Amino acid sequence: MKKITYLLLIAIFASCGSSNDNKQNNVENQIQTEVAEVEKNWEEFTIGAIGNTMAEMKYDVTNITVNEGSWVRIILVNEGVDLAMLHNIVFVNYGTRKEVASEAITAGRAAKYVPNNSNVIAASELANPGETITLEFEAPKKGNYEFICTYPGHSEIMRGYFFVK
Numbered sequence: 402m403k404k405i406t407y408l409l410l411i412a413i414f415a416s417c418g419s420s421n422d423n424k425q426n427n428v429e430n431q432i433q434t435e436v437a438e439v440e441k442n443w444e445e446f447t448i449g450a451i452g453n454t455m456a457e458m459k460y461d462v463t464n465i466t467v468n469e470g471s472w473v474r475i476i477l478v479n480e481g482v483d484l485a486m487l488h489n490i491v492f493v494n495y496g497t498r499k500e501v502a503s504e505a506i507t508a509g510r511a512a513k514y515v516p517n518n519s520n521v522i523a524a525s526e527l528a529n530p531g532e533t534i535t536l537e538f539e540a541p542k543k544g545n546y547e548f549i550c551t552y553p554g555h556s557e558i559m560r561g562y563f564f565v566k
């Protein structure tokens with residue numbers, strides 16, 4: 402609602418006889434962009450990456466369901482304190498997590514452990530211990546997907562399911 406009021410103010414401002422057409426176009430483009438943002442149907446999830454050892458670490462959410470056509474916002478909170486606890490969150494086609502996790506190791510740190518593999522739907526940045534990162538993407542078509550942490554050695558226990566209905 403706040404954002405809509407803001408957009409109206411921009412619209413009023415824009416209609417107050419700008420002598421510069423370019424400026425007018427820029428304002429109109431900005432309005433269109435912001436309207437598109439407001440109209441997106443966001444589904445937001447906060448996921449904690451918890452634990453401080455290879456045995457304890459996990460996501461505190463392991464099952465996410467969204468509607469087709471929505472936009473997904475994942476807020477990944479790395480609650481670890483041990484410096485070895487680096488995590489990301491990577492969404493992949495169902496049944497491909499082992500393949501993607503294996504290629505992630507080859508891709509290495511320079512690629513943020515995200516391989517160039519068409520089964521990857523969306524991938525976050527790496528979160529350091531104590532860091533929170535956000536990943537936004539458009540939900541893929543209806544179906545079953547999985548999510549994993551592709552940091553080497555983590556994917557077998559740091560994983561969950563993602564359903565688009």
Ligand SMILES: [Cu+2]
Pocket residue numbers: 486487488489550551552555559
């Ligand atoms: Cu991890």
